[in-house]
Amino acid sequence: MFTSNWTLLHPSKFLLMGIPGLQHAHLWISIPFCCIYMVTIFGNFLLLGVIKTEPSLHEPMYLFLSMLAGADLVVTTTTVPKALRIFWFENEDIHINGCLMQLFFLHAFSTMESGFILAMAFDRYMAICKPLRHSAVLTKDVIAKIGLAVVLRGILLFSPHPLLLKWLPYCKGNIIFHTYCEFMCLVKPACVDTTVQRYFGLIVACLMGGLDLILIILSYICILQAVFKLPTKEAQAKSLGICSSHAGAILVSYFPAFFSILTHRFGHSVSPCVHIIIANIYVLLPPMANPIIYGVRTKKIREGALKILSRSSLPIQKAESSKREKCWDAAPAPVPDHSA
Template sequence: MLLMNDSHPFFFILLGIPGLEDVQCWLSIPFCCMYLLAVFGNIIILLIIRSEKSLHEPMFFFLSMLSMTDIILSSSTLPKMLGIFWLNLREIRFEACLTQMFIIHSFTAMESGFFVAMAYDRFVAICNPLRHSVILNNRTILVLGISVVFRGLIFFLPHPITVKNLPFCQSNVIPHTYCEFMALIKLTCGNSFITKFYSATVATMMGAFDSLSILTSYTLILRTALSLPTKQAGRKALSTCTSHILVILVFYTTSTFTFATHRFGHHIRPQIHISVANVYVLVPPMLNPIVYGVRTKKIRQRIVQVFYFGKV
C-alpha cells in the first residue's frame, strides 16, 4: 500500500541492486572496504596537510577541499547502502531521500570544480612559476573554493524543490541503492519535462565546461613541458600532473557512463548501471587519497614520518 502525504509518499523503498539480491551481502564487503578507505584516507590527508606547514600551498589547500567533499559524498550513500545489504533497512523518508539526492549531485559538482581548480594550479605552477604565489594567493584560493561550493549548491538546489512539487502516483519502490534523480522522476506522474530538461542542461554544461577547462590546462602544461630545455625538466613537470590526470579520468569516466545510461542506455541491464553508479560515488573518494598520498612526495614523506617514526 502506498501511503501518501498530499501528493507524495511518506517514504520510499530502496531495493539495492535488483537481480543481485542473493549476493548483495558479499558485494557489501568490497563496498564497505572502499568506504572505510575513503573516509580514513581523506581524514589522514586533511590532518597531514593541516599539521605540516610546508604543505600550506595552493595545490594542497584544494586537495583538502577535495578530501572534505569526498568524505561527505561517500558518507551520503554508503551507510544507507550497507543498511540495505546487511539489515534489510530499505525504507527512507521522503525528505531524507530528497536530501540525499541533493547532496550526491551538488557534491559531485563540487568535486568536479575542485579538479578544475587543481588543474589551474598546476597550469600556473608549470607555465608561469615566477608568478604562482602572486596569482594564487590566499584570497584567490578562498574565492575559488567558495565559488566551487556555491556553484554546486545553487545550481542543484532546484532539484529537490521541483521534485517535491511533482505529484507521485506510481510505486514508492526505487530500484537503486540510493535516491538518484532520474530514478525518482520515473515515479512521478506529472509533467516532468522542465525538471528533466533543467537537470540534463545543468549537468551537461557543467561537465562540458569543467572537462574543457581541465583539457585546456593540461594541453598547455604539455606544450610547456615539451618546450623545456632538458628532457629531465620536462619529465619532472609532467610527473606532478600524473596523479591529477589519473583520478580525473576515473571520475569523469564513471560519471559520464552513469549520466548516459540513465538517459540513453535503456537496454543496459540494471545491475550494470547500478553497480557503476555505486562505483561513481565510491571509487573516486577512495582513490584520491591513495593516489595523492603515493604520488605526492611531500605527503608520502609525512605519512612515513607519522606511521613509521611517530613524528607528528
C-alpha cells in the first residue's frame, strides 16, 4: 500500500501535452518550430565558423558573441526536439530525471545567455567610454575568466532547482500542459506547500535577469552620455551604430523573457495557451534572431559568412562540372553521313 501511494504521488515520468487547446493543430504548429530550429542551428554554427576563421573577429565583442551563440544552441537543442516529437509523433512521456535535466539545462544556459549579453555591454562601455584602456583591460585571459564566471554562475544558481523539485508529490496526476519542462510548470501541480520553491525561483530570476538588466541599462546610460559629448553628429552616429546590434540583441532577449516571467507570476487570468506560446517565443526567438541581427549589421560577419558559403559551394560546383565532362566524354561520336 505504501509503495502504491508513493508511486501515485511521485510518478517516474511526466506527460508533456504540448499547447493546451491547440492539440488538433500540433502538426501545423510544428512547421514554424522546425523552420525556426533549422535557421537557428544553421545561423549559429555559421556565426561560430566565421568568428573562428576570421582573425579580425578575434576581438572581445565577437568572442563574447561566440559564447552567446554556443549558449543559444544548447537552449534550443534542449527544448525544440522534444516539442517536435510531441507535435509529430505524440511522444508525450518524459522520465522525471530527463525532465529535471531538461529544466536544468534550459534555465542554466538561459542565465548564461543573459550573462554573455551583459559581458558584451561591458565591452561596448569600455570601447566607447574608455577607448584607451579597452585593449588593456579586456585581454584574452580576462575574456576567458569572464566567460568561465558566466558559466559557473549559471550552473551554481540552478543546481538546487532539480533537488527542490525531485521529491515533490503530485496527487493530481503527472500531466503537464507544456512543450518542455520548466521550473514553474513543475511547481504549480504539486499538492504540497511550494512557498520555498516559488520564492527561491523568484529570487534567482531577479538575481539573474533583473540584476543583469540593471547593469546593462547603467552601462548604456554611460554610453549615451559619452556619445552625446562627441563634437560632431557623424561621430555620434558612428558610436551609436557600434551599439545597434547589441541593443537589438538585448530587446530580442529580454522582452520575451520578462513577458514569460510576468505571465507565470501574475497572469492568473491569462489562458494557458497564451502562457505556453509566450514561453516558446522566449526559447525560440532570441537564438534565431541573434545571428541574423549581427549578420545584417556587421560587415565583417557578412563577408566572412559569404566566404564560408562560397567555399562550401565550390566542391559541389566542381563535382557537377566533372560529371558533365564525363557525360560529354562518354557520349557516342557522331556518325558521318555518307549518303551524299
